Amino acid sequence: MQRRVFLRNTALLAGAGLLFQKQAAARFFRTSEYNIRMLTSRAGIFTERGGTIGFLVTDDGIVAIDAQFPDTAQHFIDEAKKKSEKSVAYLLNTHHHGDHTAGNIAFKGIVSHVLAHENSLANQKAVAEKANNLDKQLLPDITFRDETKLKIGKAKIKGYYFGAGHTNGDAVYHLEDEGLVHMGDLLFNRRHPFVDRPGGASMVSWTGVLDKIAAKFGKDTTYIFGHAGTGYDVTGKQADLVAFRDYLQRVLDFANAEIKAGRTKEDFLKNTSIPGVTEWTGDGIQRPLAAAWDELTSK
Numbered sequence: 001m002q003r004r005v006f007l008r009n010t011a012l013l014a015g016a017g018l019l020f021q022k023q024a025a026a027r028f029f030r031t032s033e034y035n036i037r038m039l040t041s042r043a044g045i046f047t048e049r050g051g052t053i054g055f056l057v058t059d060d061g062i063v064a065i066d067a068q069f070p071d072t073a074q075h076f077i078d079e080a081k082k083k084s085e086k087s088v089a090y091l092l093n094t095h096h097h098g099d100h101t102a103g104n105i106a107f108k109g110i111v112s113h114v115l116a117h118e119n120s121l122a123n124q125k126a127v128a129e130k131a132n133n134l135d136k137q138l139l140p141d142i143t144f145r146d147e148t149k150l151k152i153g154k155a156k157i158k159g160y161y162f163g164a165g166h167t168n169g170d171a172v173y174h175l176e177d178e179g180l181v182h183m184g185d186l187l188f189n190r191r192h193p194f195v196d197r198p199g200g201a202s203m204v205s206w207t208g209v210l211d212k213i214a215a216k217f218g219k220d221t222t223y224i225f226g227h228a229g230t231g232y233d234v235t236g237k238q239a240d241l242v243a244f245r246d247y248l249q250r251v252l253d254f255a256n257a258e259i260k261a262g263r264t265k266e267d268f269l270k271n272t273s274i275p276g277v278t279e280w281t282g283d284g285i286q287r288p289l290a291a292a293w294d295e296l297t298s299k
């Protein structure tokens, strides 16, 4: 299925973009065996295992957003090496979780910089120190707090931080010329999310973060998501942000009502559905239920 999608999108490349960038993109994607899909003439996504990797082909090298795991990152890098003169030049991390940064190490000696939010760096370091595997990390060497601007070749990329959500260090990257925004794990498309409270997550703040993103980038933007439920896409539009925001709010409202009604957490976690939620189903419902309960009762 992925390969068919890839071929179809490759055919679409012919019509758009500056000559060099078109050629660079074409070289990069000619015979991919991996799950690569172009979203514009120069930018796309790589999916194998872990959080979605976004990328942008520029005339100054490829920019990768997130790194999955060492083995899958290597698949991505191998493709880049074969298909593009300049390979991967920059790596941006959306947040510190292993399914997005464990693969950073595969980019060692290849990329000139690794960028992340300052809390993402602190979290990545803290988790690695605890697991005693700091030597297996390639840590970000550039961090930002509120906003950052990169110019790579002719491409303009902006990084934003809108507050705590899935963790306390979730960066959002805007590929301005492509009309693409990589949201990392700030959006789980029709799949119950992980909520990393030890990593600074806040479901209450998360709803506000989604409002800010939707308002900032609007309806014309295509958003890249870290994860999606079976049968759902890892890209989408503003309506998907609104739907996920609504889902989070319903989880919070449900927890609030049950707390007020004097239920125990144990009983609350036995719920298999959330009132008013129809599209977020399947495994993992205890994750957001527990996180909402803990957040609302810890105040």
Ligand SMILES: [Zn+2]
Residues within 6 Å of the ligand: 050, 051, 097, 099, 100, 185, 226, 227
């Ligand atoms: Zn993830």
Ligand SMILES: [Zn+2]
Residues within 6 Å of the ligand: 095, 097, 166, 185, 194
């Ligand atoms: Zn995550």
